[in-house]
Amino acid sequence: MKNKLPPTTRSLPIALIRAREGVMIPIREMLAETGISEQQWRVLRVLDEHGPLDASTLADRASLLFPSLTRIAQSMRKKGLISQVQDKTDRRRQVIAITDAGQKIIDDNVDHAVQIVEGFKVSIGEANYEQLLDLLSLLDPDKSD
Amino acid sequence: MKNKLPPTTRSLPIALIRAREGVMIPIREMLAETGISEQQWRVLRVLDEHGPLDASTLADRASLLFPSLTRIAQSMRKKGLISQVQDKTDRRRQVIAITDAGQKIIDDNVDHAVQIVEGFKVSIGEANYEQLLDLLSLLDPDKSD
DNA sequence: AAAAATTCCTTAACATGTTAAATATTGCTA
DNA sequence: TAGCAATATTTAACATGTTAAGGAATTTTT
Numbered sequence: 001m002k003n004k005l006p007p008t009t010r011s012l013p014i015a016l017i018r019a020r021e022g023v024m025i026p027i028r029e030m031l032a033e034t035g036i037s038e039q040q041w042r043v044l045r046v047l048d049e050h051g052p053l054d055a056s057t058l059a060d061r062a063s064l065l066f067p068s069l070t071r072i073a074q075s076m077r078k079k080g081l082i083s084q085v086q087d088k089t090d091r092r093r094q095v096i097a098i099t100d101a102g103q104k105i106i107d108d109n110v111d112h113a114v115q116i117v118e119g120f121k122v123s124i125g126e127a128n129y130e131q132l133l134d135l136l137s138l139l140d141p142d143k144s145d
Numbered sequence: 146m147k148n149k150l151p152p153t154t155r156s157l158p159i160a161l162i163r164a165r166e167g168v169m170i171p172i173r174e175m176l177a178e179t180g181i182s183e184q185q186w187r188v189l190r191v192l193d194e195h196g197p198l199d200a201s202t203l204a205d206r207a208s209l210l211f212p213s214l215t216r217i218a219q220s221m222r223k224k225g226l227i228s229q230v231q232d233k234t235d236r237r238r239q240v241i242a243i244t245d246a247g248q249k250i251i252d253d254n255v256d257h258a259v260q261i262v263e264g265f266k267v268s269i270g271e272a273n274y275e276q277l278l279d280l281l282s283l284l285d286p287d288k289s290d
Numbered sequence: 291a292a293a294a295a296t297t298c299c300t301t302a303a304c305a306t307g308t309t310a311a312a313t314a315t316t317g318c319t320a
Numbered sequence: 321t322a323g324c325a326a327t328a329t330t331t332a333a334c335a336t337g338t339t340a341a342g343g344a345a346t347t348t349t350t
Contacts, residue, residue: 004255005262008191008206010278012265013172013183016165017208019284023158038158039336046153055299061153063162068336070300075335092298092345110149117150120157124283132280133155138269139164184306201328213306215330220305237315237328 026116034105036081039064039072044081044098048106052097054087060142081105171261179250181226184209184217189226189243193251197242199232205287226250 008014024038031041042062047053050061059069073096076082081102087093098106121129137143153159169183176186187207192198195206204214218241221227226247232238243251266274282288 004259005190008187008194011190012262012274012278013165013168014187014208015278015281015285016161016168018287019281020158020161020165021208022284022286023161025286027158037335042153042159045150045156049153056297063159063166065337065339066299067301067338071336090298090346094299114149117157120284124280128280128283129157132277133157133160135269135273135277135280136160136164138273139167139265140160141167141170142163182305199328210307210309211329212308212331216306235316235328239329 023120026119027113030109030112030116034109036079036105037072039068040076040081043069043072043076044102044106047082047096047098048103052095054093054095056093058096076102168265171264172258175254175257175261179254181224181250182217184213185221185226188214188217188221189247189251192227192241192243193248197240199238199240203241221247 005011027038027041031038034041036044039062042064043058046058046061050057053061055069055073056066058064059066062069064072073082073084073094077084079101080099082096083099084094084096087095124132150156172183172186176183179186181189184207187209188203191203191206195202198206200214200218201211203209204211207214209217218227218229218239222229224246225244227241228244229239229241232240269277
């Protein structure tokens with residue numbers, strides 16, 4: 001009656017959690033010094049990459065659920081890391097942009113972040129690294145799937 | 146000054162989150178019918194697989210942080226899915242075991258769960274599936290790393 | 291143009307993630 | 321054996337994940 005399922009050590013959801021734990025260790029170390037969370041870092045990176053965005057698009061690109069983004073945006077506004085203004089043509093939309101203070105956090109940590117990424121490539125091998133990203137994207141619900 | 150970092154679409158932490166989202170969709174559907182959470186399902190599966198365990202080992206194998214397990218175990222006890230007794234030789238330890246009611250949830254859903262796993266293998270290819278698990282284990286902090 | 295449906299965002303409520311502090315038990319050491 | 325360190329678990333506090341409900345603005349329908 002047992003053993004129909006793969007052992008938990010070979011379970012895809014658990015493997016994804018564990019891999020994420022491993023990946024986040026050095027990143028958390030970096031962010032601890034800056035005083036922002038991993039999610040806030042993602043918001044800043046997406047805004048840096050794409051420029052001002054409406055909240056929906058931002059949440060989507062930063063892989064945050066909408067209610068989470070609402071709260072995170074509130075605290076980031078208080079810290080002065082982002083600005084948020086109503087869109088003039090569609091007043092339902094909130095347009096969020098990175099501020100100078102937010103940009104400074106990105107700039108101050110880019111080198112360190114690049115170093116961390118390089119560390120992963122060295123640790124598991126560049127080819128494995130790229131292939132892992134390819135395989136993961138196969139599971140991404142927003143892509144071909 | 147930009148573009149030192151990979152684009153967020155090619156970021157390993159974000160790719161791991163998105164992949165997990167995709168993987169969890171059919172599993173959440175299954176669990177919604179049973180009334181237990183994804184974490185509670187992991188606890189049941191680990192207990193089914195290994196038998197009674199002390200809380201530390203259980204948390205480790207279910208990839209849960211200790212405080213999370215404490216709360217989850219409380220609610221699972223209330224539901225009658227697990228039992229929890231003090232270890233007699235070391236009264237600091239709490240030994241947690243699956244109950245008949247908990248076992249029934251596993252038994253009632255094994256076939257569905259197996260189907261979901263098969264779905265992933267078909268969707269991305271069996272070889273890719275196995276290789277993905279191998280690559281993910283390279284990032285697991287509790288393993289070789 | 292008024293009513294209904296849709297879209298975008300916020301709020302609410304509860305579970306979990308995360309870090310730190312507190313508690314209880316055991317083991318070690320002077 | 322009294323006292324201190326180490327271990328196992330719980331509790332606390334706050335951020336985030338998750339689902340559902342609510343509110344405001346826009347679009348669609350009639």
